[in-house]
Amino acid sequence: MRAADSAGRPIPSSVLSLGAQPLVSANAHAAPAHGGHEEHHHYTTTGLDSRKIAIWAFIGSECMLFASLISTYLIYKGRSIVGPFPHTAWTNPQTGQVMKPILNIPVTSASTFVLLMSSLAMVLALAAVENKDKPLPAGAGLGDRMLASSKLWLWATCLLGAGFLAFQAYEFTSFVHEGLTIKTNLFGSTFFTLTGFHGAHVTAGVIWLGTLLAIDYKRGLGPKDALNVDIAALYWHFVDVVWIAIFTLLYLIPD
């Protein structure tokens, strides 16, 4: 039976999910629901779970965070006094040493691809969690079974995220070996801080997804957990979208 409020509007499944903590809880004696958990039909003004609204507010705030970082990078673009520079070579006037443009665009294109694919895996993970209760069609093949596996897609998302971080670790290390640290010049300061902040966000996301994976192994994620996964997915997609901006503005646009 599809739940609906009295005005006939369907109540989104996320509102009815177990994860939704009673916030303006009104009725302690609601009928016990499936799975032995008490289900609270909590009225909220929008019909959405409050956590869904809060994550959007959080993402709005994060937009300003990255906007500040990216603006600073752009303001300081081309203002470094000493090299290495991102897109052009630099000759050290003291030593005569020539430093090549430091950005490795092919490698970063690969890591960008990896991160974007993680968003695809995230979408599939959420779909698998939402549809966990639906029986597989008769004669379901390997493809159907794979699509229905939330563990597979959560693993894929985590590993692709970790892969992106590995690329970043490689990039940072090689830059340091080539003579660019966070102290070297304005490019180094802005570059490492901006991409480092993004990497920290990816790391937080991988840990977050890891906890969902742990829950999946412990008791299995199902439709009642869809909101939890949905919120993590929103964050994950946001971090990906930010990377598209960073990749375009830092790597693809030359000086």
Place this chain on the structure above:
Amino acid sequence: MATVAASPTYASHATGEKEGIMAWLTTTDHKKIGTLYLHTSLFFFIFGGLEAVLMRWQLMKPNMTVVTADQFNQLFTMHGTTMVFLAIMPLSAAFFNYLIPLQLGARDVAFPRLNAFSYWVYLFGGLFITIPIFGWMAPNGGWFAYAPLSGRTYSPGINMDFWVLGIQILGVSSLAAAFNFATTVINLRAPGMNLMRMPMFTWMSFVTQFLIILAFPVITIALVFLQFDRFFGTNFYQVSAGADPLLWQHLFWVFGHPEVYILILPAFGLVSEVLPTNSKKPLFGYPVMAYSGILIGFLGFGVWAHHMFAVGMGPIGDTVFSLTTMLIAIPTGVKIFNWIFTMWGGSIRFTAAMKFAIGLIALFTIGGISGISHSSPPSDLQQTDTYYIVAHFHYVLFGGAIMGIFSGIYHYFPKMYGRYMNETLGTWHFWLNFIAMNLTFFPMHFSGMLGMPRRIYTYDANQGWDTFNMISTAGAFLLMPATLIFIYNFFSSKKGGEPAPPNAWDAATLEWSIPSPPPEYNFAKIPVVHSRYPLWDLTHPERTKDVPHTDAGMVHTGEHDVVDMHIETETFTAKQLGIPMPSATIKPFWTALGMVIMFTGLLMMPHNKTAGYAGIGVGAAMLVGFLYAWLTTPLEEHH
């Protein structure tokens, strides 16, 4: 099925509810957290006031030696920082906490434990940044900490480290609270309370939350740059490495100007409750009041560079920011006129709250007019960095925000404690405060126009400033007894004040339809709202006959305890009524403490690496551990 008529024999503390200090440390009740905010921020308000008095003492006469130059730097830095981040913002937060759920008809905020976390982070962050002044090690680079001057080169000591990390901590508190309150307003309104029926305080608070959400990340990043420059030797503000010396100013004021609206809008909201109630009329021009608040919020992000007219931005930049600054006076002026028209033709009751509200209108208008006078760059060049600016922002912040907050305290005290504050003492407080405030800050217009710069720790005689400084100092000294009267009144009225009925001022909004102090569950039955003044619909229908009444948004929720607008007079426990409440928990407290220990470790890094690593390690372990325990515990116990 539990009803209001349920047997009251249930022992109120039968189920392991915490008592004494633990009840405060573990509370998740928005009203208790609001009370904690109120007391803590009043403490910091007094503290910041004493810092100001010390400065005024030093400036009383030429060439005084009450404090040294460096101590004076610490005093003005901490006075500004304290008043902005530790007094006015959290005083507003006290009202957000206490009033938003009550005005919305909700039983708590959206995230009660996050709410407790915000408070504890604020408390620990406030102590973190305040304690150093006892050893004269406090931040000394001004409350806006202009880099490169606040960088390691020019501010080598630990002083500015406290500031950089302390403000970062306080930002966490403000942001967490802002997500919480924005969500609460969006999602926890009583049936029928559409946005255009929200009480004006909640409206202005709602706008404020968006300002916090969008402005604080910018200062976070500016602080990260400064922190990296100071701790890790990066180049963000290193002019020798090609950095732009204006970067900090731009980032700071992109945050800093919305911040001044973060400070004033809640006070505007409070007087928008006090004025209609005590004029016995609906608020004049309600929709325009709401829209002007939103417009102030929008424009507030487009005026930041008027703080920087003196840096030489060029004619285009100066013109644009001059025009936006003049524009923002329009919605602000609209508010002033609407308050006056609210009182116009009303039968006005001059309570202490009402006096402070009218005081806000008068004093904020003076501050607004001096503000317009420096929206013009040529005029501003004569005024910038002089005492004229000090006069201006004290008229808007003291005359505006603080007067509004005092008004709110007198008005809502009976709701919080079930007793009135003493009106006679309130009147004394108002007049002393009003006179002393003008005595302190009005002469600064003149000393500023005569060229007295801000932030000087002393001055030579016979520059035409002597008399004005003496008057200002006399005013500052007079503010002390004024505040003392308030403090005495506040604490003595808690116990001995005249008992107040639930609707102490015959007001119109939901918070007055329940007992005072409100029971833990707020509303036994959630009311359904048909107009902006649901309580006057019951008690004074003649006052609301011109206000639109509809059934709009009045969905039936399917909850058995949602009923038509009514008045609740009896107090029960949530258990008696079968209302599940968030469990008390200590975890937000420890999580917040862990975070602050982590920051303390970071602070130690340049001085003692072992202590630094230890602090960061212990703090991070606490943060992660208690956060994990928090997130894996349900909000409510299962009944």
